[in-house]
Amino acid sequence: MATKLQEQISCYHCGETCAETIIPFEDKSFCCEGCKMVYQLLNQHELCEYYDLNKNPGLSQRIQVRKDKFAFLEDPGIEQQLIHFKDSTNTHVNFYLPHIHCSSCLYLLENLHKIHTGVIKVTVQFTRKEVDVIFDHTKISLRGVAELLTSIGYEPYISLQQLNKAKPRIPRTMIYQLGVAGFCFANIMLMSFPEYLGLEHAEKNLQYAFRYLNLILALPVLLFSAQPFYNSAWISLKHRFLNIDAPIVLAIWVTFFRSVVEVLTDTGGGYFDSFAGIVFFMLIGRVLQDKTYQSLSFERDYTSYFPIAVTVLKNDKEIPTALPQIKPGDTLLIHQDELIPADGILTRGRAYIDYSFVTGESIPVLKEVGEIIYAGGKQTAGTIELLTIKEVAQSYLTRLWNQAEKQPEEKGVSFVHLLSRYFTYIVFTIAIVTALYWWAQDSSKIWPAVTAILIIACPCALLLSNTFTNGTILRIFSRNGLYLRNAQAIEEMAAIDQIVFDKTGTLTTTTRHAVEYEGDPLSDSDLIALASLANGSRHPLSRALIQHLGQHRKPVDQFRERIGKGLEGWIYGTRYALGSQSFITGMKNLSSGTRVYVSVDNQVKGYFQFHNFYREEVNALLARIRPDYELAVISGDNDAERPELERMAGKKSILLFNQQPQDKLRYIEIEKEKGKKLMMVGDGLNDAIALQESNMGIAIAENSNSFTPASDGILNAASLGKLDRFLQLAKGNRQVVMASFVMSIIYNIIGLYFAVQGDLSPLIAAILMPSSSISIILLTYGASNLYARKLKL
Amino acid sequence: MAVIILLLIASIAVAALFLFGFIWSVKNGQYEDEYSPPMRILFDDKPSKKSSEQ
Structure with missing residues (x-):
């Protein structure tokens, strides 16, 4: 065995073991002609540094790309949809290249101009796996660029999704708002120091200067940085729901206006530093929590699986046609390894369809002439002709999809909002009682006491602890191979009481x-x-x-x-x-x-x-989660595996076989009506609707390049065994938030003690605010990480 | 003490400069791809053998 291992020669280009044939070239060996050709091309253009930067950086070229695959790019209509900009010589276009993975890729792609003079500039967006190409269309066509990229092993992935809409850009507004808030906060704090240190009596003019500068610096915070809170509060009020942002906005405004009144009437310095600080810290929490995974997409629908165009046969001529233009009655020419975009009847050739995109099952199915072939399958044996019977948008798969999308998911309300509501009621009661007390005693104290209470009433500590805990937990998850769509998904995950697994492709590999x-x-x-x-x-x-x-x-x-x-x-x-x-x-x-x-x-x-x-960790995982959760396995296959599954999942779990996508959906709906909270774990497009309907849908991804259906989270297949620990950590999230909230209440009580007496000095506010914020951040960060370490995550 | 006012304006101006620097860098997309730029700088533009022979 040892000698056998030594004999194994790996391909210089792709690193795969040269199993079938070894093709020697110069002093290197290659696994196939394709890999050798890429090497020769790079060698000829002196780009072999590609191989020096990383070992075997290429993708196996064993499966050749069909010669006319990119012929559709010559169609002016399709070309128009793809390019971003065009003038007399230059064209700008953006391609998604799934193979981008290392610095060699970066080197080679950005030196593309050395291979073809028509390429002017290539910029790689590494995290998004995209390239921006500027090329001279008098020297090379769009199709030429796509073929050039394919010839060096980077085949662009062009899907129907690109035709429909532009890619959403990452919103940067909140980063600007954070920057402005940070700038204002730091400067206001600097200029508040003289006041706190008691220097104001020496120089009256200086004091005015400091105060008015603070007022000016606070304006951008009020008008620009705090906008996310206004929007969220306004939306919730429109829906007649009091969320956490409403009392926060109230507190922000009260703090600001009380400070303005103090400055204008020359009665004090105001709380501008606390005001700017709280906005700054809360924004940090929001930004941390809204971290996005640029290379992943949670919104994928069928359009990102479908090609942008197919070949239509008309009067014996092959015409590349964009998918939306396909009419029933058109004859489609489907080549080897192409996806079938619309339901049709097989008219010529022998179809051998791989439905793994749809069902997760990779063993192809044979179809004879005259049989109906549903969209979503991939032809694996030669060329076939298909008579379309339905438009792309009316096909079985697309209809299923649209049907699911019509009912928007009503996700639960975060417990933080409910908690903040109680908190707000209590503080309002205290405010009213205090106001009544001072009305009887000393009416001049009503204004300072009530405003101070409202400032303290801000449930910002709760928001901080929530956003920071969520942010930390999202990071721990992503470190371990689970990528959640948003922070709300953590809470959904904690509330789950039934877990539904798909079999093929999810529990099995x-x-x-x-x-x-x-x-x-x-x-x-x-x-x-x-x-x-x-x-x-x-x-x-x-x-x-x-x-x-x-x-x-x-x-x-x-x-x-x-x-x-x-x-x-x-x-x-x-x-x-x-x-x-x-x-x-x-x-x-x-x-x-x-x-x-x-x-x-x-x-x-x-x-x-x-x-x-079955994936190695499945047996142990099912045994671990069996006591705490109801389990169900829903499979599109026959029940040949029933005994095996029964042994692993236990007698009590629900095992369903021969389930169509609608059956899966119906099962989820029925269980939800019973009041169950369901988590669905699936992989293929056939699970997509069930994933959307369930309270928490998790898509399994074999590797970072694989396409996953729309879901609330993407789980790396290798991390499936950690699912039980992920669930526990999600439950821990709530405890951490509660613990830090309790701590913040202690700070609030101290603040209220001063506030009800009507003498909350800016100095006390200035000490309380940052110290409570920072200790909350430390507590949430430390507690979440400690909990994760305990779970060995 | 009027000089303090002057210093204040100067310090805020400097800080504002950094703020604009930050906003510019975000707008420029410098935080979107944290992998490529540090790699890009390491690639040498070797003189081509063909051109040196000529």
């Missing part, structure tokens, strides 16, 4: 299978011969068989692959065949589960049974 052989025993030479036979095929089951039997490459004579049936060939004078039951035995396909039959010299020997390969 599609890249591996468990294989068992049943039948007459096969000799070692037979097994080697079968592995060599399977080597010639790209079918997922052949790949799985090779994984099971090991790599062998004996010469195969008269190799034939019958699409949808099997493989046959002669090895050292013996005829071997692998394939479906009907292909090998001549009987009808009756078997349950996935089987590949074997025959040697026309004698049926037995079959390989393929079981789903």
